[in-house]
Amino acid sequence: MFQRALICTDFTDGMQRLAQFVPSLATGGFRSLIFFHNVAVDAEREIPSADPEQLAKPKQQLSELLRVDPAQVEVKVEVQMGRVSENIIKLAKQYQVDVIFLGTPTRTLLEEKIFGSNTMQLAEKTAVPLLILRPQLISTYTTAELELRCAHLFRYLLVPYDGSPGGKTLIEKIRRQVQNNPNSVLERVRLLWVIDENIRPEFYGDRPVQQAEEELSQVQAELAKLGLVVNTSVV
Template sequence: MFHRLLITTDFTDGLHRLVKFIPELAQAGLQQIVFLHCVPFEDDRNIPKIDEEKLAMAQAKLSPALEHCPENIEVQIELPTCSSSAGARAKAILAAVEKYQSELVMVGTSIHSLLNEKLFGSTTSELAPKTAVPLLILRPQLVSAYTEEEMALRCQHLLRYLLIPFDGSQSAQHVVDYVAAKAENRPPQSLDACMLCWVLEKSGRKEVSLLPKAKDCTESLQALQQRLEDLKLQVNIDVRQGNAIAEIQTVALDFDISAIVVSSKHFGRLWELSIPSFAGEMVRRSWHPILFVPPA
């Protein structure tokens, strides 16, 4: 789906391990990979100063990415210096995206609550409302636990099978449109299949049946299924009842999903404290990789 990837790492998220898997990432269709690590300033009597020791350490950790690269892929290392705040890191990442015309940013984000995010900051939530390119959000616990053999396979099939939660909303339709556009000119071995899942949540009187609505939802998904199948994708559909977050996580487990695709104009905004965001909750709670598509 993508040709130019920016991988940002703080060395605690495990993403720096990807320096060993450039050939495997190339097999997923990537032609350019940029590794970025924000080196925090050394605090010398409250005067910002480049920390040469940390800069050298970061260079040493990421430089293996430059070795044994296939001829068809470009690899770069970016080591900007900035303060340790989430906002400063996000600003440095966005500058690198513009410099290299990156199409996808990979970030590591731990599971946490919305309140914790607002209190202590989050680079991902700072990026989400500002970026014009998608974010691929991975759990540090999973990336760190992969063996090298497992990591190699993950890199080869980075976005092979996508789960699209659909509810008829503008955001959900935007995700389908985005995936369809990417599928038209996708590299070989990059995207094979999609799952469209509509979760109906009960509200009001329990005795009211959701069966009539489920039929309408199925018909809507079938139309989208045909559209995506015309792009030579394998497409499955599913309509179920229950809690949306829990059911989507169950589907991701049952169907061997590579990533869950979401979009939202609320995620990362201050008003998310009062306006719930399904996409935001998936980012914070799902163990599966999340592909966050910027809103239209």
């Protein structure tokens, strides 16, 4: 489904392991991968400036992990200094990526409250989809398991949909990605409509379940034209 990915790592989130599975990611449809590490700015410096040694070490670490077949996929390593979210957004635009891979930060709730969340900042500032992977998940997979996961990342999607403008935009994005990518590996989609019982009934109408099913069936037919197997659920 996606062809160009920006994979971000701070070397504590386990995301750097994905550099060892470039061939599997290529099997999953990717044709361009950018691995990125951000070096924090030294707060004691009056004028922050890039330190060549600080940039060279993580770049070497990532480069040594890479397993690359140039015939399958283009791979680049980027190491920059500055604000994480700003650098990620800049690189996403520079390389015109389709998706951004992030690991959840290993922070306490207090640190998150004080310093903020890079993930939340990115979600507010970019329209590029974010794939967020938990460090506990990445670190526990064996090599064989992670190899298989990387090859099948986007074969089956669970897509939340409620008829809202945001939901329709998501469906349109999926449709465009499949149409524009001859190497798309997406095979199945499950559309999920959740009816919130806490919302006043008048907002849903007299037959909320039936209305949801009818709208989902229309979306189902639209996606099925792309050759996808589409299932629907209303809960």
